[in-house]
Amino acid sequence: MISALAIGLVLVTSLVIGIYGVRAARSTSDFLVASRRVSPTWNAMAIAGEYLSAASVLGLAGLVLKNGLGTMWYAVGFAAGYVAVVALVAGPMRRSGAFTVPDFAEYRLGAPRLRKLCGCVVLVIMLLYLVPQFKGAGVVMALVSGTPYWVGVLLAGLVVSGSIAAGGMRSATYVQAFHYVVKLAFLAIPAIYLVVHSSPRTRTEALTPEWGTHFPETTPVEFTVGTRFSLDEPVTVTAPGGEEVRLSAGEHTAAEGTEYVFPEGATIPRPEGLPDLGGERWSMPLLDVGGYPLFETWSALLAITLGCMGLPHVIMRFHTSPTARTARRVAVGVIALLGLFYLFPAVYGLLGRVLTPHLVLLQGTDTVAVVLPEQAVPGSVGTVLAALVAAGAFGAFLSTSSGLLLALAGGLSHDLFQGSVPRLRLAVVVGAGVAVLLALPAQMIDINVLVVWAFTVAASTFCPLLVLGIWWRRLTLPGAASGLVVGTVTATGAVGWSILLPTPDGWVSVLLAQPAAWTIPLAFTTMTVVSRLTRPPDWAEHAVLRLHSP
Amino acid sequence: MSPRREKLTSPQTRIALARGNRPVQHLLPIPGPVDTEAARRLFHAQRRAAARTVALLSVLLFGMSGAFAAFPVLGEIRPGGVPLSWLLLMVAVYPLLFVLALWHVRSAERIEERAEREHPKPGHGERER
DSSP: OOOHHHHHHHHHHHIIIIIIIIIHHHSSSHHHHHTTSSSSHHHHHHHHHOOOHIIIIIIIIHHHHHHOOOHHHHHHHHHHHHHHHIIIIHHHHHHHSSSSSHHHHHHHHOOOOHHHHHHHHHHHHHHHHHHHHHHHHHHHHHHHHHHHHHHHHHHHHHHHHHHTTTTTTTHHHHHHHHHHHHHHHHHHHHHHHHHSSSHHHHHHHHHHHGGBBBBOOOEEEEEESSSEEEEESSSEEEESSSOOOEEEEEEEOOOTTTTEEEOTTBBBBBETTTTOSHHHHHHHSOOOOOHHHHHHHHHHHHHHHHHHEEEEHHHHGGGSSSHHHHHHHHHHHHHHHHHTTTTTTHHHHHHHHOOOGGGTTTOOGGGGGHHHHHHHHHHHHHHHHHHHHHHHHHHHHHHHHHHHHOOOHHHIIIIIIIOHHHHHHHHHHHHHHHHHHHHHHTSSSSSHHHHHHHHHHHHHHHHHHHEEEEEETTOOHHHHHHHHHHHHHHHHHHHHHHSSSSSOOTTTHHHHHTHHHHHHHHHHHHHHHHHHHHHOOTTTTHHHHHHHHH | OOOOOOOOOOOHHHHHHHHHTTOOOOOOOSSSOOOHHHHHHHHHHHHHHHHHHHHHHHHHHHHHHHHHHOOOOGGOOOOOGGGGHHHHIIIHOOOOOOHHHHHHHHHHHHHHHHHHHHHHHHHTTTTOO
């Protein structure tokens, strides 16, 4: 109830700021003039507010709990992406006068058809990014109100398209900045409180994973999906009827709907395919899902760091700075704000391993940030803290998905069709509808897996297009087009295969799940080789030099 | 909804829409008369700076993860009870990223200032459309 109230409060405040607070800054019809009155600090906060999605607020904590400390590399990648942005695209992109990547492609290579191709890639990236946002919203709503997952997803779709239709969320800098503060405060305050108020033993246990992970108290576990797990030592659990069931060491399968009550102190069973909670693989700070930790870490880092610059809603934001110089400085500010935020998700993961390890069995680790406070601090304080996190997560979902949906709708109505305002509305509804439909069967897929998929596609398509377009005079239209096609097909296909279809074991499955290490070089090579074979137009050099002259 | 709302499009989009289906000839006008040689020098200087920053970023990210793999002892040293590798990954890396970005901005701006000193444009401030 309190959580629902907190979420409602965030929603109402956003609408109020959107309607009243920004009127001064929006009275002039030209967005650029308005944004010149916004200080770089506000602008940086707005960018960070839009960028921190459900993947950061919910997904990271859950991944740390489930797969171990190495998953914090995702956060490092999210922040490092802005270093690449500062170094490679922020200034020149601002000077090109392009709002979006299709715009930039048109500027640099001068071909309407390439614009359409880029528009299609925008759609793919935005949909891949929207689905996990809706998943996060569905999960939070299901936790808060007890409704089934699909109701939460559907409701989230309605709320977002509704709030865009009401006009309360339109790229309003202050709303986005407000959401950054909400996310930071609502994640940081509970985290600090939990660390300060947990017992010294809990803290030490959280930092010494080699002690093993045990049920902190007698815990009923209801398997909502069929789960295979293995036990290192036998344990006696209680079934709902009261009879005792002895599970021997080794493999077990719990059918959907099974209920077991695990006794206090029992070792946590290990679900199939996951590392031992607190084991060596878990505490080693490298990404390790398929058994090749260094390769997986590097591939994920490449995808996220380079993917950041290719995200359509990130690029769009540079135009809100009056000059190229300010655009770069704003991006540096974003790094500071992201770094501050990313200090906190790991706290939930580390404490979650000690206090709520059963979430791993339920495949519900994405909920750890909301579940943990109530578990750790019983009573009203815990409820309030959980409500804060839930509201922060909802704010994350709201701001990111509105930004994404607008970018998607803009891409649909501007780049693919001749746009008009009713069409833009229609595009918002269609985009939200498709994302909701795709999110419904995605409940069991980790938020971060989906988000990294979007980053991988961005890094294999728009990253080479922008980097070569800005820094290489000889990029040509056929080169860019063929690179885009190769990048989209390989990156989308590889991750899609690894999620949806059975994969062979060993190297192949790792190459499919983390394809950035080969799809990015492949896209770069295709663009350079094909460009070498064709001739750039005479004005190409001018178009490049112009991007760099102050 | 505010009655004064206007459709916002980037200059590139406006050009594209105005052009309709005619083949592309002109993009945003490239401001002339430009000293091409000076612009080339500026471009190359900026490219060097960008390459240097990207190289340092790779060293930081790949180096740190590589060190975790090569020296497991980093997980056994525990200042204040927290494994050193965890501290590096959870806390120390962000200030380093920030400093790297700040340093790049400084050098990029310095390159631009030097170019402007050598080739001042009449009536030119830091102004763009």
